[in-house]
Amino acid sequence: MSADIYTHLRSISIPGVFSFDVYAVKPGGVDPKHHHNFEIVYVVAGNSTTHKRHHLYAYPKGTIHEIRNDSKDTLVLACLFIPSEGKTVYV
Numbered sequence: 001m002s003a004d005i006y007t008h009l010r011s012i013s014i015p016g017v018f019s020f021d022v023y024a025v026k027p028g029g030v031d032p033k034h035h036h037n038f039e040i041v042y043v044v045a046g047n048s049t050t051h052k053r054h055h056l057y058a059y060p061k062g063t064i065h066e067i068r069n070d071s072k073d074t075l076v077l078a079c080l081f082i083p084s085e086g087k088t089v090y091v
Helices: none
Strands: 006-014 018-025 030-035 038-045 056-059 065-068 075-082
Touching: none
Parallel strands: none
Antiparallel strands: 006 018, 018 075, 030 065, 038 056, 038 075
């Protein structure tokens, strides 16, 4: 995610095993279509066209997805990457 559209709130990881990160995506923020290792996303707060509050999303390795906060509120995402987040590939 580009640092100009989000704030990285928290992170914990065991390198090579998993990383768990919490992001706040600003209103109007877009993280373009991308893919990476297996990811589970839980939407803590906010609603957008791509992510709904209290919904859980699973993205298997290589699944192209995007984050688009087209709302007036901050979108808070808790993201679990397995194995720990490596390189995000934008398409």
